[in-house]
Amino acid sequence: MTLDHMPRIVVDDVAKHFTLRHTHTAKDWVVWNLKGRKEARSDDFVALHDISFTVGDGEAVALLGLNGSGKSTLLKLVSGVMRPDTGKIRVRGNIAGLIEVGAGFHPDLTGRENVYLNGAILGMTEQQIDEKFDEIVAFSEIEEFIDTEVKFYSSGMFLRLAFAVAVHTDPDVFLVDEILAVGDEPFQKKCLAKIRELRDAGKALVIVSHDLDMVARLCSRGILLERGRMVMDGPIDEAVATMRGER
């Protein structure tokens, strides 16, 4: 297989667990000691198991599922901010996107300084950021506030700048977690148009959203998670219908 035909994203038999530590009072602690420390003081919680799928160039895949089903955890594993306990994740090329808005922003720096900081985190050189700077700011439509410290930004302004930087990094893989919700409607439309543009340019997209109408329009494929297990990987219409309980 030539590199061009290899999947962009490979998720191979991945599992992730978390340790849930319970809060205990001093009395609980004494009782626990008196009882001979038999009960576990933390629970092992399996957030994802047996997850395998691939995503190719030009594919837009929606991760669907009820609250707590593991969508955001899976997206974080794909992005590399978290590592799986078992299994493998391989992503070729540059990754960008919006997973935790503002995660790469420093509150005491201005919008302008944060564009440089965030661009660098996403792998751009200073010269590349210089070249794209005006376009990024124009896309965000927050020119007036670009020299204001971002701690004074509203959540929508944060989103605008973070999205603008992310889409201007020329990513091969674009990941989006339920974030467009804080943008106003005109900006959401603009973001969706930009995401479509990336898809049509052959980028691989993975989108987490509860907005089934939006993902039905944007994605071709849906992966449905239920309590950390993949229960479906198929055409988006079927995945959305299953989510809606129509089949």
Ligand SMILES: Nc1ncnc2c1ncn2[C@@H]1O[C@H](COP(=O)(O)OP(=O)(O)OP(=O)(O)O)[C@@H](O)[C@H]1O
């Ligand atoms: N860092 C963590 N430590 C402990 N548990 C976690 C952690 N991150 C996620 N979880 C747990 O893993 C499960 C899956 O969470 P996740 O955020 O991936 O779900 P989700 O499908 O994105 O949910 P939602 O639709 O509500 O955003 C949840 O039960 C959550 O409490």
